[in-house]
Amino acid sequence: MNIAVAQSGGPTCAINASLLGVIKEALKVPHIGTIYGSVNGIEGIINDHLVDLKTAIRTNEDMELLRQTPSTVLGSCRYKLPEESENADVYKTITECFDRHDIKAFFYIGGNDSMDTVNKLSKYFKKIKKDIKVIGVPKTIDNDLCETDHTPGFGSAAKYVATSVQEIARDSSVYSIKSVTIVEIMGRHAGWLAASSCALHANGEEAPHLIYLPECEFSIDRFLRDVGEKLEQYKAVIVVVSEGITLGNAAETEVHQADGFGHLALSGIGKQLEKIVAERFSIKVRSIELNVMQRCASHISSRTDINEAEKIGSAAVVAALNGETGKMMAFRRILDMPYTVVIEPIDAEKVANKERFFPKKWINYDQNNVKDEALPYFLPLIQGEQIIKMQNGLPVHYKVGNILD
């Protein structure tokens, strides 16, 4: 029998580590022949664009480089698998590809959209009585998947965000004049990544002085009052805002483009708030977008995150061999300290197309910061650094082009 693996959705620092986990576990199994990589997610299955991963990733060095390379070495997609009732042909095409290559298990590394694919495909194979296992491996920097304690990729993104916000706090405090610095953080409709910047508080930092999450209703009046109060207390006020907050009718969030799932790419809230603050207060105001570096800054990835990403990839292979299908592998936390998690399969259906939000219990009364009670949740996820192989003073990457060219 052969297996196939694909990566989908937005890149992270950990998604190639999960791919590595799948490969390394599959290599241990004598009756697994070819390990196919599907190029550009499920589209590679549909278009029969597969690569032989045993050929592409040969040496221990290849594996080490893959682990430290951000983004998706197999490419990605935003393809939404239609219902069978809408398009039966695509299900047939997928099945034909699997049959043609004797693929008996398919691993899909992705977010809640990918788990929708896992759910639909596994149900289809059950219905047509075909023994092909479909297992999801979670990934997203947004940490918004249901039924799992956290998602691979999130810890590294959180480490980069907290590290950068701390450095920005140093940078912003040098002049004697008052200032406000607004840092816009990814996370779509969930505030996890913006909230994780509270990790600085564990190191005795006052910054971020204000954190705004999409889980709370945002009011410009309250925001300006908050900023005014902090400006009385601090010379350089650091504000973290999640891209997902909305200004309501008062102002329109600049909207860039919608992807295949109809998601809108959110952007521009930091810049808008910069203008609003500058109009109200005669002080220096700056807004900073950490942009895609949040999901690809593997040079400061969390060792915990990368190790877990590899383990959950391995666990997916074990689960498929145990006969599971239609599942996503999930982390269940046993203890905050010493940090202990177990990996177990949960129904992909419970994750598909759903979002998990930052808990209200960890948001302060004024809805403008995160309580210290959230620290035991966040801190274990950002522990440890990777030892990065460097060349010419720069990290070495496993080149996507090696496979994608």
Added chain:
Amino acid sequence: MNIAVAQSGGPTCAINASLLGVIKEALKVPHIGTIYGSVNGIEGIINDHLVDLKTAIRTNEDMELLRQTPSTVLGSCRYKLPEESENADVYKTITECFDRHDIKAFFYIGGNDSMDTVNKLSKYFKKIKKDIKVIGVPKTIDNDLCETDHTPGFGSAAKYVATSVQEIARDSSVYSIKSVTIVEIMGRHAGWLAASSCALHANGEEAPHLIYLPECEFSIDRFLRDVGEKLEQYKAVIVVVSEGITLGNAAETEVHQADGFGHLALSGIGKQLEKIVAERFSIKVRSIELNVMQRCASHISSRTDINEAEKIGSAAVVAALNGETGKMMAFRRILDMPYTVVIEPIDAEKVANKERFFPKKWINYDQNNVKDEALPYFLPLIQGEQIIKMQNGLPVHYKVGNILD
């Protein structure tokens, strides 16, 4: 006798290492009593706001933290010292402060504006026959100071920029659709930092496919033709633009605010080019500003840069003790490989208020990239990483507040 040291201009990752160099060298000299830190640059001398650095920085651990902390622990300023003919009082105030505290040497860590202050003050002290030595220590991520091979802070900024652009290149290549990603890089009117992104080419990267520097005239027509050509060759085109390029009459660069020296804060060129590309080509376009992280991302600072920054701070103290004044310490490169530099004093007057530009000989014929001949210049400056002390998964900083509160 006592000495004083101050930091000025925009923050870098290396400016505290230079401060550490001054402190460590001064500690070796028995007849130096107090080491004063002047808070917020020369303004601390004018306002008599000094701190005792032997008290503030006591332990080896303090020193290690200072070395890994970005920005200016003593604060900064953008104060332009007027000519004596315009304002004799400020010269008297400064002299009184030095006399009151028995300060016989003043070290000013900063850029070309600070060297203007070094030049003016040292000339004034010579004129009034006062034996106070004034020595400049260079710093700027822009690398635009004359008479020195490079400036402390530049190597770390270049390492962050190249590392981030490489990660952005991975991130941008995951989807099967064509895309253009525009990365805007600091550097004011000089292209050094944007040009340094060519370091990726040493690692076999094709990106950046296009690099635009303020040293060349920028034409939107040629830019669009270049982008079109690269889109035929590559799926994901990475364009690096220096903030200092101007679109000419065709479009106005968004201008934010002017500092005390009348410099305009440049911004927005990346966003403007994003719009221009999006209008011409029906593809995905994104612009990214690396923003202040370029000057404060000490978690990925260059060990070469930080070590050199400390050494040049030490050398400044040695020079003052040798009777030098009105000088800036400068690097003279002896060899690219093995990389060898010497530190020597040069006239601050030759640096004051001047800019040094990226050499035309290293720009390609089409004026849209950097030749490989520039690599032996850039690569030594980004070599090596700092071992960063971490706590709770984040770098530990020497808190500005310890001194500034």
